[in-house]
Amino acid sequence: MARNCRFAVAVHVAALLAMEEQSRTSEWIAGSVNTNPVVVRRILSALAKAGLVISTRGINGGSTLAKSPERITLLDLHRAVDEEETPALHNQPPNPACPVGRNIQSVLVRVMDRAEAAKEAVLATTTLADVTGALRAATG
Amino acid sequence: MARNCRFAVAVHVAALLAMEEQSRTSEWIAGSVNTNPVVVRRILSALAKAGLVISTRGINGGSTLAKSPERITLLDLHRAVDEEETPALHNQPPNPACPVGRNIQSVLVRVMDRAEAAKEAVLATTTLADVTGALRAATG
DNA sequence: CCTTTATGTAACAGCTCTCGTTCCGATTTG
DNA sequence: CAAATCGGAACGAGAGCTGTTACATAAAGG
Numbered sequence: 001m002a003r004n005c006r007f008a009v010a011v012h013v014a015a016l017l018a019m020e021e022q023s024r025t026s027e028w029i030a031g032s033v034n035t036n037p038v039v040v041r042r043i044l045s046a047l048a049k050a051g052l053v054i055s056t057r058g059i060n061g062g063s064t065l066a067k068s069p070e071r072i073t074l075l076d077l078h079r080a081v082d083e084e085e086t087p088a089l090h091n092q093p094p095n096p097a098c099p100v101g102r103n104i105q106s107v108l109v110r111v112m113d114r115a116e117a118a119k120e121a122v123l124a125t126t127t128l129a130d131v132t133g134a135l136r137a138a139t140g
Numbered sequence: 141m142a143r144n145c146r147f148a149v150a151v152h153v154a155a156l157l158a159m160e161e162q163s164r165t166s167e168w169i170a171g172s173v174n175t176n177p178v179v180v181r182r183i184l185s186a187l188a189k190a191g192l193v194i195s196t197r198g199i200n201g202g203s204t205l206a207k208s209p210e211r212i213t214l215l216d217l218h219r220a221v222d223e224e225e226t227p228a229l230h231n232q233p234p235n236p237a238c239p240v241g242r243n244i245q246s247v248l249v250r251v252m253d254r255a256e257a258a259k260e261a262v263l264a265t266t267t268l269a270d271v272t273g274a275l276r277a278a279t280g
Numbered sequence: 281c282c283t284t285t286a287t288g289t290a291a292c293a294g295c296t297c298t299c300g301t302t303c304c305g306a307t308t309t310g
Numbered sequence: 311c312a313a314a315t316c317g318g319a320a321c322g323a324g325a326g327c328t329g330t331t332a333c334a335t336a337a338a339g340g
Contacts, residue, residue, distance in 0.1 A: 003325090004298070008229045012244050019240065025315065032238040033230070036300050041316065057316045058308025074251060088143045090173070091328070094152065098172040100159065103278040104152045107271055111214060115262040122255040131247055138243040143296090144327065165286065176329050181287065198337025201286040231299070281340100288335075295328085306317075 006081040009033055009043050011131065014077055017053065018069040018132045023062035043081060050080035069128035075120050077128075088112075146221040149173055149183050151271065154217055157193065158209040158272045163202035183221060190220035209268035215260050217268075228252075 012033050017024060026037040026044060033040060044063050047053040052072055055063040065072070089108060094101030152173055157164060166177040166184060173180060184203050187193040192212055195203040205212070229248060234241030 003228050003231070005228050005230050006298085008245075008248055011248060012230070012234065012240065015244060016240050027315085032235045032241045034232045034235045034241070035230075037316095038302090038318085039300065041318085042299095045317070055316065056308075057306075057314085059310075059314045061308070061315045063316090088145050089148050090145050090152070090175075091143070092174045095172045095174045099279045100152065100156050100275055101172045101174065103275050104155060105148075106278065107274045108148055108151060110274075111263070111266055111271075115259045118258040118262045119255045122258045123251070126251055131251075134247045134250075135240055135243050138246065139239045146327085167286085177287095178289085178331090179329065181289085182328095185288070195287065196337075197285085197287045197335070199285045200338070201336085203287090283340090284338085286335100286337085289333090291332085292330085293328105294330105296326090298323105298325085300323090301321085303320085304318095307315080309314085310312090 004082070006043060006046075007078055009035070009039070010047065010077045010081045011074065013040060013043055014047065014052070014065070014069075014072065014128050015131050015135060017063060017065045018072075018128050019135070023056070023060075023064045025062045028062075046081045047077070050076065052076060052080060065128075069132060072128040073124050074126045074128075074131070075123040078120070078123055144222070146183060146186075147218050149175070149179070150187060150217045150221045151214065153180060153183055154187070154192070154205070154212065154268055155271050155275060157203060157205045158212075158268050159275070163196070163200070163204045165202045168202075186221045187217070190216065192216060192220060205268075209272060212268040213264050214266045214268075214271075215263040218260070218263055 013029055016029055016032055026040040029044075030037040030040045044053055044055055048055055048063075048066075052066055053063050054066045055061070089105055094104060096102045153169055156169055156172055166180040169184075170177040170180045184193055184195055188195055188203075188206075192206055193203050194206045195201070229245055234244060236242045
């Protein structure tokens with residue numbers, strides 16, 4: 001599969017907007033991400049639906065953050081662009097006549113939910129302001 | 141994408157072997173997982189390479205656990221069957237002429253590594269014996 | 281040695297997802 | 311009305327996963 005890079009692009013786009021004063025067009029953003037403006041607009045559309053950015057059309061149109069970078073976490077961005085990942089279970093339901101097959105999925109769901117929650121807890125501790133701070137430190 | 145369900149099958153297979161006294165064939169296992177024996181053998185092959193199961197060919201052949209269920213964690217199973225998931229970054233490298241594009245990936249890798257470590261820490265706390273215990277509790 | 285049974289694995293088709301692209305309508309400004 | 315920009319549909323290319331067939335390899339028993 002072509003690996004899902006929506007989250008990476010979303011963080012990239014949000015970081016760009018956080019570091020820019022003005023509203024920016026999808027074409028300008030695409031220049032930094034090195035992709036097609038439509039790909040950027042798809043990400044921006046998801047972020048807008050989550051209330052993280054605001055976009056306007058027409059001349060002088062473009063996008064800006066809807067909230068301050070301190071109030072946007074990486075978990076917000078992750079949930080905005082990635083489908084709620086149901087824990088990856090069997091494609092075909094297991095054999096219900098087998099004691100293991102009948103109950104394995106509920107056991108799996110419980111563990112995977114805990115693991116996913118731990119991952120999301122880490123993403124929730126990092127804000128967009130942390131990211132731009134790290135970027136400024138790396139730039140020098 | 142056809143969602144990756146190797147981890148779910150791996151836990152299922154390992155739980156079956158943990159609850160059976162005897163060596164079991166891939167065909168028998170496939171009956172509980174409800175899939176093709178070759179799919180099961182692919183999982184078993186990965187588990188064998190990780191030193192978690194032992195398989196023998198020929199008449200009376202089949203697979204058994206290589207270690208006691210208390211000494212196999214879900215993290216062991218996860219690492220055995222899932223490619224080392226490099227954090228999902230951009231497909232095309234970002235524009236190096238942009239300060240954000242030049243540094244965003246290293247910042248992303250740092251955060252994603254922490255998030256992945258948190259997830260793996262949860263998987264490491266659950267053993268195959270815990271899984272079979274939950275299965276027995278659900279069955280009985 | 282030969283038959284039987286089982287694993288190991290390559291090869292292939294079908295499916296789904298993602299991305300990049302083209303295209304067109306809608307909206308805003310002047 | 312013209313220009314610029316977003317919104318989003320539609321399509322093809324490419325990649326990964328699963329299920330299947332096919333065949334070589336290996337072990338056990340007569």
